[in-house]
Amino acid sequence: MxxxxxxxxxxxxxxxxxxxxxxxxxxxxxxxxxxxxxxxxxxxxxxxxxxxxxxxxxxxxxxxxxxxxxxxxxxxxxxxxxxxxxxxxxxxxxxxxxxxxxxxxxxxxxxxxxxxxxxxxxxxxxxxxxxxxxxxxxxxxxxxxxxxxxxxxxxxxxxxxxxxxxxxxxxxxxxxxxxxxxxxxxxxxFDPRPKSRDLFTKRIIACLDVRANDQGDLVVTKGDQYDVREKSEAGGDVRNLGKPVELAKRYFDEGADEIAFLNITSFRNCPMADLPMLEVLKLASQTVFVPLTIGGGIRDVTDPDGKVHSALDVAGEYFRSGADKVSIGSDAVYAAEQFYANDGVPDGTTAIETIAKAYGAQAVVISVDPKRVYVKDPSETNHHVIKTPYTGPNGETYCWYQCTVKGGREGRDLDVRQLVTACQRLGAGEILLNCMDKDGTNSGYDIELIKDVKSAVTIPVVASSGAGNPSHFSQVFNETNVESALAAGIFHRREVPIETVKNHLKESGILVREDHT
Ligand code: 1PR
CATH class of the missing domain: 3.40.50.880 (Class I glutamine amidotransferase (GATase) domain)
Structure with a gap:
């Protein structure tokens, strides 16, 4: 028939x-x-x-x-x-x-x-x-x-x-x-000549670091300086702060402007069919109507039978499952190293380039995991150095920000300015700027790092790591020109609701989105 x-x-x-x-x-x-x-x-x-x-x-x-x-x-x-x-x-x-x-x-x-x-x-x-x-x-x-x-x-x-x-x-x-x-x-x-009114708001992003716990369940976790295990006992359990889909829905209801999921065990090879975050995205996108970013493992992957899937294929799977943007960490560092080895000429092969070409620059976020390396004198390193009032362990007053890969496990001979400028040149659309020294400390964002990166690029920058109270958000928006600020621990532990952050920003004269009810 x-x-x-x-x-x-x-x-x-x-x-x-x-x-x-x-x-x-x-x-x-x-x-x-x-x-x-x-x-x-x-x-x-x-x-x-x-x-x-x-x-x-x-x-x-x-x-x-x-x-x-x-x-x-x-x-x-x-x-x-x-x-x-x-x-x-x-x-x-x-x-x-x-x-x-x-x-x-x-x-x-x-x-x-x-x-x-x-x-x-x-x-x-x-x-x-x-x-x-x-x-x-x-x-x-x-x-x-x-x-x-x-x-x-x-x-x-x-x-x-x-x-x-x-x-x-x-x-x-x-x-x-x-x-x-x-x-x-x-x-x-009406007379369509518009009045001058730039009402672009600052974004508040909730970030969910996701991994399997020791029982094999996918949980949202949160570390201190990237260590996600409980400190109370030797080799303690992975901290469990909730289920990814449920938490994402809660943050949407509470007014988050965007949600980021980071698969933090992505350094382990995972067959394409088993990518753990696909199901999370499919479910989250049914109830969460703000942009979703997915990070962790955006690179070429090899199945046990030897079949290789390109980073572009991996990203495509995530986009079809509901992601709006993919965030690239380790692979971006390798791409930047390749870029400089090639005398600053893009060769069209990196994940950043292939994904940006197909899905647009706005779909490619670079997740940066830098840590401070202190030096007594700028002449000790070839890297871009800043003078800092927050001195090092031996009284050093200069530092550079070293890029790391594999979730901070390995430092590379590349500084954060080299990374972000190369990635912008390769076609990335946004920088998610973490800071290993600040992560989970609740002591505020690393303003020096953020200013340094913001002055080096023209693409938007997300400030991340260290938020402990609402005034840290107004500080980062008042003292730097970042477009958005991300937090994890304070939201997961219900220490500071997103609404409280937004009310504080509003009272401080900073534009935020309010229509979430
Ligand atoms: O290298 O492309 O596979 O991506 C791996 C991704 O996983 C990267 O985005 C990397 O930042 C992330 N990641 C890897 N290991 C960890 C870890 O914590 N052990 N998490 C990790 C990074 C940092 C932020 C955190 C903010 C805010 N977590 O995502 O959410 O620091 O935290 P706070 O507000 O509580 O201070 P690849």
Whole structure:
């Protein structure tokens, strides 16, 4: 009996990755003409991120042409006044309003008082010829870009509603439950020249270090300076602070802006089929609607039968299981060493390059595990040295930050500035900056380290390690220009709720996302 197919009623194109990669895939699959025909038919269409960008004529990101439905070219953000990618939660300014009640709401539930999750390096600058199409604009630094378009049966967002917590769910619900077609004759367009209002918020990230305990159960653990075993007895048990999926859901409910899972025993080889975090991601992404980062073991893996899976394949499995970003630790150090051995010329083979090419720079995070090496005098080392008031064990007043691999087990002849500049050059989109000396100490972030790294790169930096109370978060945002701050122990042990951190930041005049209820 022939299969009966349901007629297509609504179409969502949730694009991720690079413009050229997306358009090439549409071409290769023969989807370009059917997509244009579908949109021309007047049936509801929603495009997200690259799914919106492809409607334009082209992008500076690629020579491949776009669908050409909307006039204009997608442009790269300037790095002169801000980190790029634009990664995080920002507000919108609506420029269309319904003149009559009823029908599909023109704003699709987008709310000017909410913030939405953006992650992109390219955007369409607002211009007057886009007046008919522009539904909302957003400001990042001093640039104002089109953050949502709407016309008739088309509604697209540059931000990710599926990762924008309850504000995003409201938008998706409006599209799915409404007619999906706006009567444009009943819409009023305001003067779309937007007012200046950069409402980019600082992100608070909860980090879950995950490993199997001695009973073989996957647990969230937390160490002091990377030692995760109880101190009370010799060779004590792995600390167990909860189950990964349950904790992730709790942090989403409590207002975390992002969740990171790190598989901290990834230095052990693990067959592709047994990657422990795939199931965690699949389950977590069913109930957690903020970005998920996965780290640990993003590198080539070999199955017991000798079959090799590339880092790109491993990352692809994680993305398909619900990850938004992958974080690379040890392999990034080896990639940087290879980069310098090759006289600073990228050779296209590293995991950073292959994953960024396929999924975009914003999907590649570098997890750095540095530790201080003190010297009496800068001449003792070739590495980038800072002068520090926190003296070493023998009164040294200089130190450099040594990169480590395998969860801090092995130090390398590479300093943190060398690592981050090489990784940015190779195409990474964000730095997750841990600090082995500070991890689990509750004594505050290593401000000197963070300033040093931030001054070396233009990609966003996540401050990590050492948060012990809310004032450590305001300190790191006031004294450095990091985009986000991560904590683990204080959240796991319920010492400081995420809400308390955000309330404190708000009282300190620092913008944070609040719409998590
Ligand atoms: O090298 O690509 O396989 O990745 C391994 C990953 O696992 C890296 O991201 C590395 O940072 C992480 N990792 C490995 N061993 C440990 C360990 O603790 N023994 N955890 C580990 C790193 C540090 C942070 C922690 C912050 C905040 N943990 O993730 O969450 O320091 O903690 P705090 O707020 O309690 O101070 P690869």
């Amino acid at each position: 022939p299969r009966r197919l349901m007629p297509l009623q609504k179409l969502i194109f949730p694009g991720v990755g690079a413009f050229g990669h997306a358009m090439d895939a549409l071409q290769a699959k023969g989807f370009v003409e059917p997509l244009k025909e579908y949109i021309a038919s007047g049936k509801p269409y929603m495009g997200i991120c690259v799914g919106m960008q492809t409607l334009f004529e082209g992008s500076e990101e690629s020579r491949t042409k776009g669908l050409g439905i909307i006039p204009g070219i997608v442009k790269h953000f300037s790095t002169a006044d801000k980190a790029v990618p634009h990664m995080g939660w920002n507000a919108t300014q609506l420029v269309k309003e319904q003149t009559e009640v009823g029908g599909q709401a023109v704003n699709y539930g987008i709310d000017q008082d909410s913030v939405y999750y953006f992650v992109h390096s390219y955007a369409v600058p607002y211009a007057d010829n886009l007046k008919e199409w522009t539904l909302a604009t957003t400001q990042y630094g001093d640039e104002i870009f089109v953050s949502a378009v709407q016309k008739g049966n088309v509604c697209c967002t540059q931000f990710h509603p599926e990762k924008s917590g309850f504000a995003g769910i409201k938008l998706l619900r409006s599209f799915l439950e409404g007619t999906g077609v706006v009567d444009d004759s009943k819409v009023k367009i």
